[in-house]
Amino acid sequence: MDQTPDIPTRNELIKYLSKYINLTEEDTNAILKDLDIRLYKKGDILIKEGEIPELCYFVFKGCVRQYFNLDGEEKTTEFYTEGQPISVFRGTNVNKKSSFFLSCLEDCVMSVGPIVPENTDIDPKFITLCKTAAEDELCRTQETLAMYRLTNPEERYLELMKTKPELITRVPQYYLASYLGIKAESLSRIRRRLTKKT
Amino acid sequence: MDQTPDIPTRNELIKYLSKYINLTEEDTNAILKDLDIRLYKKGDILIKEGEIPELCYFVFKGCVRQYFNLDGEEKTTEFYTEGQPISVFRGTNVNKKSSFFLSCLEDCVMSVGPIVPENTDIDPKFITLCKTAAEDELCRTQETLAMYRLTNPEERYLELMKTKPELITRVPQYYLASYLGIKAESLSRIRRRLTKKT
DNA sequence: AAAACTGATTGACTTTGGTTAAGAAAGGAA
DNA sequence: TTCCTTTCTTAACCAAAGTCAATCAGTTTT
Structure with missing residues (x-):
């Protein structure tokens, strides 16, 4: 979980963010400067069922597995790899506890950030980014679900x-x-x- | 497709929006005043596969079916009923065409609004609302998908x-x-x- | 009332997936 | 290397879903 100043790696995040919003030079620098990049070991657990999520992640390197524990059996429902955000949302009307586990299938390099709290003074540009990213992710998830039914x-x-x-x-x-x-x-x-x- | 001034019906939308954001009296009035409520007949088609979505909906009364046409067979992937928003997102990197049909299974009463265009001058409060609603919907869809796999x-x-x-x-x-x-x-x-x- | 249509059910048969149990193969650790 | 653990494959058997076709019940049309 050390801090690493890996420039090409960091550019992946900029590339991801640029899909959703136009970033100025300053924006980019500001984001890169404050980036909290951490290393995780194979087997590290990011969150457990029932815990309250506080962080969200962006995978630079490695693979994270999302799973449930059902009647003693682990049921895998998602994999996150290079270039993917792991959005651990707190549903609004749902209870705030995570319903699944996240664990590293490989050694991972990820940037880590706090889940954006509601009613905070945040750059509206950033809110728009989150909105677009969430809609995009929703669109993709809806299509995956439809594919599953078919x-x-x-x-x-x-x-x-x-x-x-x-x-x-x-x-x-x-x-x-x-x-x-x-x-x-x-x-x-x-x-x-x-x-x-x- | 007439305009109807049905007050109790309109309150459903306020109830839905209130889940995601605190609305002042003025906010509420502003929303209700401009609301475009339309009636649809059983069998009416809201959008076809390949068309570019321009509108999004909120169901007050009735049931809308979402489906694909696969090898001549209709595959139903979603139902929208009272109190549900129909979010016809344009994926950011996807092409902008709808991948499915939406058709009314019953006579329907829905409010209709334009899909919010990017880079427009919009009340930041509204953006936040959209972000939260999309995240909430995403959270729910992810859990449905997980349930499906299990x-x-x-x-x-x-x-x-x-x-x-x-x-x-x-x-x-x-x-x-x-x-x-x-x-x-x-x-x-x-x-x-x-x-x-x- | 008869005919036509839509939607649900059933049966016979095939294919696929679940279950249980046994091995084989691959990868690490001692 | 040998041993052990993890992962993958196979077999036998059963349950469930797909396919095709016939029938039935309820509506609507004529």
Whole structure:
């Protein structure tokens, strides 16, 4: 969890932010100056089920896994990799506790920031950025959910091969399986079926 | 599509907005004064796949179905009912076209507003409202997606009975089926299985 | 009333996924 | 290297979902 002054890494965040808002030279410098970059070890846990989230993250390097503990079984529901923000929102009417775990699947480099509190005096430009980023993320999540309702596990695996092929080799298959909504044995069978088809 | 001055109906919108922001008396009056409330007929289509969304909606009365047309088959992915906003976001890096249809399952009363354009001079209070609402919606959608990865169709049907029981009687079952990620015949069997269990 | 249409159910059969249990393969640690 | 742990694969069996086709019930149309 040391502080590192890695310039090319930091530019990734600027690139991400630039998708959502026009940044002046000063903006960029201000952001980079105050950036809190931390190193995490494989296995480090960022938050546990039931804890109240205080931080949000941006992944520069590594992979973070989001999961639930259901009847003693870990159910993986998301992976966050390079260039992705981890938005640990506090739902407005929901209780403020996290409903899942976040843990590092690999050694990670991430920037860490406080969750923006309501009713604080913040640069309106930053609020607009958050609004756009949240809408963008919402749009993407809605489409993923729709895709889920429309496809079977095999189709979802093929989709994953197309959109995030690196995950397949990077992540243990039994984590991937619950991410695809199936058991590890079924994923193994799907993989065999597919190799036979070619 | 007439204009209607239905006061109790309008208060629903205020109630929704109040979840996200403190509204003064003036705010409330300003919002209610300019409200564009329209009536839609059963079967009316709000937007088609490929069209560029210009409006967003808030449902006062009725039910709107969101669906895709996949290989000639309609796949239902969402229902919007009383008190729900229909946020037709334009993803930032995605193309601006809608990827789905929206059509009225019943006669509907909705308020209609333009999608907020970027870089316009807008009350910062309103931006904050949008940010919070989007984050809240995102939080909810992420949890729905996680639930989807974790459960089988029967469990999802039971969950639906708990959370939105009115949908089950209100909506044709073959629409419900694809919403649950299965075929109409399978939903019918699940229902039979469940009645036998009791 | 008869015909047409829409939506739900059922049956027979196939395919796929869950379960349980046993091994095989790969990667680290001693 | 050997041992051990982690991860992946396979098999056998069962339950559930998909497919195709027929039927039924309830509406609406003519």
